[in-house]
Amino acid sequence: MANRFFEGAAHAAAYAKFRPLPPISLVERIVSFAKETICMNKNVSIKKTMQAEPLTGAADVGCGSGQSTEILSPYVKAVTGLDVSDAQVLEARKLSKHPNVSYKVSPAETLPFPDKSLSLVTSCQACHWFDMPAFYKEVDRILVPGGVLALYGYLFPKPIHKDYADDLYNLIDHLYKEQLKGYIHQGSKEVYLGKYGDEKYTLIYKDQLRDESHYVDKTATVAELTGYLTSWSGFQNFRAKNGDEAAQKILETFQDRFLKTLKVTTAPEETSIDLRFHYFLLMGRKPLE
Structure with a gap:
């Protein structure tokens, strides 16, 4: 059964925003890998995979507020985002901008698709909450022969700064490993610390690869970075057990230390920092019949 750490409407909004x-x-690498099957079946050069016809159908499992779902829209005829949380699906529907994208409430272990009906199944920063054997069984059921499963996630944001990058990153690392110690679910550690290297994430298909070359840079205020920290399940666990006042104190302490490390006197809402999110990607292809 999937864990339900992302049920609250406020948490869903924070997840969507930050x-x-x-x-x-990364998305184009996934799509290119998936389109290789089309190219092989139609004797098209693998070098021209992105020019091949769109994939017929894809599911993004554990879609949250839809960031990893909407981005598939240009490459797939019909995309469905699935999440066990009603609040997350509601947020995703509110933010959706593409007519070929839809959302459903569904656990990862019982996917609402016919056998051999989808070309691609993705999951971003979510499968550590799944019952993996049950999820893999469902993926194998719904993928067409030659279909692709892509699991990916990202690490803590690394501040980009010519003088204080390591010191700033250590503040984020300290919050996670020390101040929230005891509140972090094992699955979360398997993302941020393990990059899905545990045996249970071993893909069920022999035709597979791992790619850790992708990253995205984002400029945010210190207040927005703090907002991102509130989307951690470990922070939400701490807040649920210790109350809003204690949770607020952790955030205020983090912001104060971050600004002091930057050696600025501006407010968190007025202080910008460049952040780099490094991604890791695991992909596997179902055998052709």
Whole structure:
């Protein structure tokens, strides 16, 4: 059964506002890998994969507020985002901009698609909450022969600064590992610390690859960076157990230390910082019949 750490409407809104969009280079790598099957079936040069016809159908499982779903729209005829949380799906529907994208409430372990009906299944920063054997069984059921499963995630944002990059990053790392110690779910550690390297994430298909070359840069205020931290499940666990006042104190302390490290006197809302999110990607292709 999937865990339900992202149920609250306020948490869903924070997730939508502060989480990064996947880099276009990563999405195009996924689509290119998936389109290789079309090229092989139609004897088209693999070098021209992105010019091949659009994929017929894709599902983005654990879609959250839709960042990783909407970005598939240009490459797939019909995209469905799925999440176990009603609040997340509601937020995704509110933000959706593409007519070929739809959203449904659904657990990862019972996917609402016919057998052999989709060309692509993706999951961004979500599968650590799944029952992986049950999820893999469902993916194998719904993928067409030659269809692709892509699992990916991103690490803590790394501040980009000519003088204080390491010191600023250490503040984020300290908050996660020390101040929220005891509130971090094991699955979260398997993303940020393990990059899905645990055996349970081993893909079920032999034709597979791992790619860690993609990243996205984002400029944010220190206040927005702090907002991103509130979207962590570990922070939400801390807040639920210790209350709003204690949670607010953690955030204020983080902001104060961050601004002091930057050696600025401007307000968090007026202080900008460049952040780099590094991604990791695992992909596997279902065998052709």
